[in-house]
Amino acid sequence: MLMYILRRLTSALPTLFVVVTLSFFLIRLAPGGPFDLEQPLEAKVMENLNRIYKLDRPLIEQYWLYLSHLATGDFGPSFYARDFTVAELLARGLPVSITIGGLALLLALAIGIVLGTIAAFRQNQPADYSVMVFATFGITIPTFVVAPVLQIVFGLLLAWLPVGGWNNGHVRNLILPVIALALPQVAVVARMIRASMIEALRSNHIRTLRSQGLPRSTIAIHALRGAMLPVVSYMGPAAAALLTGSVVIETIFGLPGVGRYFVEGALNRDYTLVMGTVVMVAVFVLVFNLIVDILYALLDPRVRYDT
Amino acid sequence: MSEAAISPVPVGRSLWADARIRLFRNKAAVASLFFLIFMGVISIAGPWFSPHQYERVYTEYVRVPASLSAYPKPEQIAPAVERIAARVRAQIESQQVVGGSVRVTLVSPRAIDERNLAFFGRSDLFQGANVVERADEGRKLVIDAPIRWRTFLFGTDGNGRDLFTRTLIAGRVSLAIGLLATGVALLIGVAYGATAGYLGGRIDTVMMRIVDILYALPFIFFVIMLVVFFGRNFILMFLAVGAIEWLDMARIVRGQTLSIKRQEYVQAAEALGVTSNGILRRHIIPNTLGPVVVYMTLLVPKVILLESFLSFLGLGVQEPMTSWGVLISDGARNIQNAEWLLFFPALFLVTTLFALNFLGDGLRDALDPKDR
Numbered sequence: 185m186l187m188y189i190l191r192r193l194t195s196a197l198p199t200l201f202v203v204v205t206l207s208f209f210l211i212r213l214a215p216g217g218p219f220d221l222e223q224p225l226e227a228k229v230m231e232n233l234n235r236i237y238k239l240d241r242p243l244i245e246q247y248w249l250y251l252s253h254l255a256t257g258d259f260g261p262s263f264y265a266r267d268f269t270v271a272e273l274l275a276r277g278l279p280v281s282i283t284i285g286g287l288a289l290l291l292a293l294a295i296g297i298v299l300g301t302i303a304a305f306r307q308n309q310p311a312d313y314s315v316m317v318f319a320t321f322g323i324t325i326p327t328f329v330v331a332p333v334l335q336i337v338f339g340l341l342l343a344w345l346p347v348g349g350w351n352n353g354h355v356r357n358l359i360l361p362v363i364a365l366a367l368p369q370v371a372v373v374a375r376m377i378r379a380s381m382i383e384a385l386r387s388n389h390i391r392t393l394r395s396q397g398l399p400r401s402t403i404a405i406h407a408l409r410g411a412m413l414p415v416v417s418y419m420g421p422a423a424a425a426l427l428t429g430s431v432v433i434e435t436i437f438g439l440p441g442v443g444r445y446f447v448e449g450a451l452n453r454d455y456t457l458v459m460g461t462v463v464m465v466a467v468f469v470l471v472f473n474l475i476v477d478i479l480y481a482l483l484d485p486r487v488r489y490d491t
Numbered sequence: 492m493s494e495a496a497i498s499p500v501p502v503g504r505s506l507w508a509d510a511r512i513r514l515f516r517n518k519a520a521v522a523s524l525f526f527l528i529f530m531g532v533i534s535i536a537g538p539w540f541s542p543h544q545y546e547r548v549y550t551e552y553v554r555v556p557a558s559l560s561a562y563p564k565p566e567q568i569a570p571a572v573e574r575i576a577a578r579v580r581a582q583i584e585s586q587q588v589v590g591g592s593v594r595v596t597l598v599s600p601r602a603i604d605e606r607n608l609a610f611f612g613r614s615d616l617f618q619g620a621n622v623v624e625r626a627d628e629g630r631k632l633v634i635d636a637p638i639r640w641r642t643f644l645f646g647t648d649g650n651g652r653d654l655f656t657r658t659l660i661a662g663r664v665s666l667a668i669g670l671l672a673t674g675v676a677l678l679i680g681v682a683y684g685a686t687a688g689y690l691g692g693r694i695d696t697v698m699m700r701i702v703d704i705l706y707a708l709p710f711i712f713f714v715i716m717l718v719v720f721f722g723r724n725f726i727l728m729f730l731a732v733g734a735i736e737w738l739d740m741a742r743i744v745r746g747q748t749l750s751i752k753r754q755e756y757v758q759a760a761e762a763l764g765v766t767s768n769g770i771l772r773r774h775i776i777p778n779t780l781g782p783v784v785v786y787m788t789l790l791v792p793k794v795i796l797l798e799s800f801l802s803f804l805g806l807g808v809q810e811p812m813t814s815w816g817v818l819i820s821d822g823a824r825n826i827q828n829a830e831w832l833l834f835f836p837a838l839f840l841v842t843t844l845f846a847l848n849f850l851g852d853g854l855r856d857a858l859d860p861k862d863r
Contacts, residue, residue, distance in 0.1 A: 202704050207712065214719045324844035326796055328803045329837050332823040431711070432803060447804055450715040458712070465709040
């Protein structure tokens with residue numbers, strides 16, 4: 185198993201390299217540069233800025249410089265937020281995004297699994313229909329509709345919770361963004377668990393458990409182990425996306441996470457910030473895909489990675 | 492024996508006929524189908540029949556609430572008359588609404604210039620003004636201004652444009668974008684997946700490895716880069732979004748192809764010397780269409796949501812053109828004082844996505860009965 189993890193990690197490096205290369209040249213192809221302001225800078229100033237940030241060198245050389253810095257863990261300075269390095273920006277934003285995303289992930293899994301299991305046990309009964317209608321609502325209503333409605337109802341009308349802000353991660357500030365972020369995921373998880381659970385409940389080993397007269401909760405736990413597989417493989421990329429921040433949620437609730445860096449970085453042509461964010465997301469995706477494969481082996485004894 | 496000879500030869504049912512029967516038995520799916528057709532028709536034809544142009548600005552009806560009865564409301568008339576009187580440079584001695592028009596008596600220390608009465612016609616509230624009576628050498632005028640009734644079913648937006656017409660126009664844009672991008676994803680995904688699956692071996696490995704790498708690229712980054720490149724041309728942009736969304740489609744089609752190519756009829760075609768190209772087009776692609784159609788109905792809502800997400804970030808369709816996403820993000824900003832701006836576009840978007848999802852589920856059940 186350890187050998188497998190090591191091998192997977194080394195094989196992830198080429199993928200990471202291709203991702204970095206592709207996005208490096210893509211962002212450079214975009215028209216405009218980081219120092220194009222509404223009022224153009226003086227030619228001399230522009231020249232100096234370009235020289236300081238080595239933007240006047242040939243693109244290939246810049247690419248090589250970026251790669252060699254990246255290899256030592258140096259993401260470079262941000263072109264737009266000029267007092268900060270990209271690493272500092274990421275270090276400030278990531279805890280916020282991971283807190284919100286992680287809580288949303290746990291909430292989505294907990295509620296989604298419970299709802300999906302209930303629906304599967306009561307297939308084609310009112311409980312099942314209400315779960316499915318709720319799930320369809322969760323998938324179809326966009327986050328940027330849910331979030332302002334939550335703000336209005338709980339923040340202004342009832343005045344139970346703050347409308348937005350980070351406030352050093354106070355619990356009351358976390359509740360609304362976590363709910364808004366988790367809602368679509370709850371819906372997806374519930375639907376998937378329901379579908380795979382219905383299948384699992386028909387399998388031979390579950391029928392044996394039923395014939396032995398075991399309580400429903402025991403049967404549910406045994407069936408869940410098999411039914412979790414599709415959810416696990418869905419949750420890999422989804423978890424990576426949740427933990428690296430949501431632009432919509434962070435904008436609406438005014439949270440200082442990393443989700444906005446993508447949009448801001450790309451629009452400001454902040455090359456290093458965009459690249460740093462791309463690398464961060466790619467690493468998350470690769471790591472979570474690995475975690476998914478390990479979980480697969482743990483959940484399904486037929487999957488083996490010894491060879 | 493003789494009965495069997497008389498009875499007609501049983502007609503075989505194709506997969507599609509079978510699926511159609513199962514689909515039409517599913518009430519939710521049929522209702523969704525009709526709803527989508529209805530939505531398409533009113534989005535395309537509705538704006539032609541609407542009394543308002545989608546980009547027409549009514550400066551005197553900014554952010555008026557949705558209402559079934561026509562505007563102006565009684566309490567709006569008096570202030571409007573006062574505003575016009577100020578521009579005509581006259582005082583109002585009396586005004587009263589009689590039937591469908593308002594009768595105003597204007598007085599002024601000097602003779603009133605009757606050409607200024609054109610302000611009544613330029614207002615959004617009146618059709619014009621007729622002088623009924625002149626007195627005091629033109630220093631006193633009694634005029635009759637017929638009211639111009641207008642209905643704003645869904646209210647108006649922050650610029651005073653009719654939300655009903657805008658929602659329908661937005662529906663055109665959103666639905667077109669959804670279908671366009673899905674079509675592109677379909678073309679690329681099916682061709683790529685079928686080729687990889689059918690050729691197999693090393694070519695398959697390389698082709699699917701490329702898909703894996705594209706998966707690891709952050710999706711939002713790509714979309715934003717596309718917006719940066721293609722800028723304001725949203726058709727080009729959504730061709731490009733479709734060109735990104737094909738990855739899942741390619742995987743699904745490849746998986747299907749792998750199992751189909753081992754079927755006897757494909758081997759028979761190979762034995763008869765049909766070319767790879769011919770087998771792909773005649774046998775493989777038509778037989779992968781079941782899951783593809785299902786995935787397509789689920790991709791359309793995904794793309795519509797993506798468009799509204801981009802519009803929320805301010806990267807979507809440009810004014811005065813609009814889409815459901817643009818209207819919703821506008822409504823979300825005005826939710827405190829003008830909740831109808833969020834409600835109606837969101838209602839249209841959510842019901843459409845709902846219907847697409849139910850139709851997709853129905854199609855999945857109809858085309859793949861063992862998956863229920």
